[in-house]
Amino acid sequence: MERTKKFIEEKSKEIGIDLSKTEINLFYSYMQNLLEWNKKVNLTAITDEKDIIIKHFIDSIIINKEIEGNTMLDIGSGAGFPGIPLKIINNKMNVVLLDAINKKVTFMNDTINKLDLKNIIAIHGRAEDYAHDDNYREKFDIVISRAVSNMTTLVEYMLPFVSVGGKCLCLKGPSVQEELDSARNAIKILGGKIDKVCEYTVENNERTLIIISKEKNTEQIYPRKQGKPLKEPLR
Numbered sequence: 463m464e465r466t467k468k469f470i471e472e473k474s475k476e477i478g479i480d481l482s483k484t485e486i487n488l489f490y491s492y493m494q495n496l497l498e499w500n501k502k503v504n505l506t507a508i509t510d511e512k513d514i515i516i517k518h519f520i521d522s523i524i525i526n527k528e529i530e531g532n533t534m535l536d537i538g539s540g541a542g543f544p545g546i547p548l549k550i551i552n553n554k555m556n557v558v559l560l561d562a563i564n565k566k567v568t569f570m571n572d573t574i575n576k577l578d579l580k581n582i583i584a585i586h587g588r589a590e591d592y593a594h595d596d597n598y599r600e601k602f603d604i605v606i607s608r609a610v611s612n613m614t615t616l617v618e619y620m621l622p623f624v625s626v627g628g629k630c631l632c633l634k635g636p637s638v639q640e641e642l643d644s645a646r647n648a649i650k651i652l653g654g655k656i657d658k659v660c661e662y663t664v665e666n667n668e669r670t671l672i673i674i675s676k677e678k679n680t681e682q683i684y685p686r687k688q689g690k691p692l693k694e695p696l697r
């Protein structure tokens with residue numbers, strides 16, 4: 463247990479993040495709960511403790527310097543990545559985690575309760591539906607997403623939730639250029655603008671963070687109804 467906690471502390475330090483004792487304990491409890499639940503529910507293919515720390519925790523918090531504002535939505539959060547690790551280190555932030563699969567949402571809410579995190583909730587449903595709910599539409603400073611869809615589909619899910627002046631943070635693997643090029647028009651249609659593309663590595667894994675700023679309100683017709691953003695991406 464102490465060695466694992468030390469590993470969390472060291473790996474975070476390597477990326478310039480000094481975790482407090484409380485935060486280290488929260489990451490450790492999160493990992494225990496994930497491993498426990500993963501015996502019954504398929505939440506992650508990654509089960510080695512060090513791999514969870516690198517590929518889920520560090521991969522989530524490495525983009526922390528781009529987090530600003532008070533409200534964040536994580537779309538397709540799955541077992542809570544990157545939303546829960548970012549909440550652990552930004553404890554004043556109001557966070558909503560959204561996923562279409564109910565058992566993942568139940569796991570996230572159980573984790574939130576066990577870790578006693580405040581001002582964070584996991585909700586069940588699809589981005590295409592919640593984006594038309596006035597309580598969520600254009601209400602977030604940051605909308606974040608990892609491993610959910612191709613860029614064109616993803617921006618149709620994400621941009622309707624971002625308030626004007628806010629940002630979308632898309633966590634991607636390597637070689638995003640082609641994907642990004644085909645999403646350019648969709649980004650414009652939805653009121654966004656590519657702000658920057660950052661390439662970095664997490665323990666030899668090539669990663670890309672695409673940041674899109676929201677310049678104008680998104681037209682009410684977007685996102686289109688369930689399934690359309692994926693089957694007929696905007697061109």
Ligand code: SAM
Pocket residue numbers: 537538539540541542543544560561562563566587588589590607608609610619
């Ligand atoms: N973000 C997590 C991570 O990086 O570990 C989970 C990634 S998992 C590959 C993709 C998740 O996105 C799934 O849990 C799926 O249910 C969710 N998802 C896909 N499309 C969605 C949509 N339109 N609305 C809400 N959730 C969606």
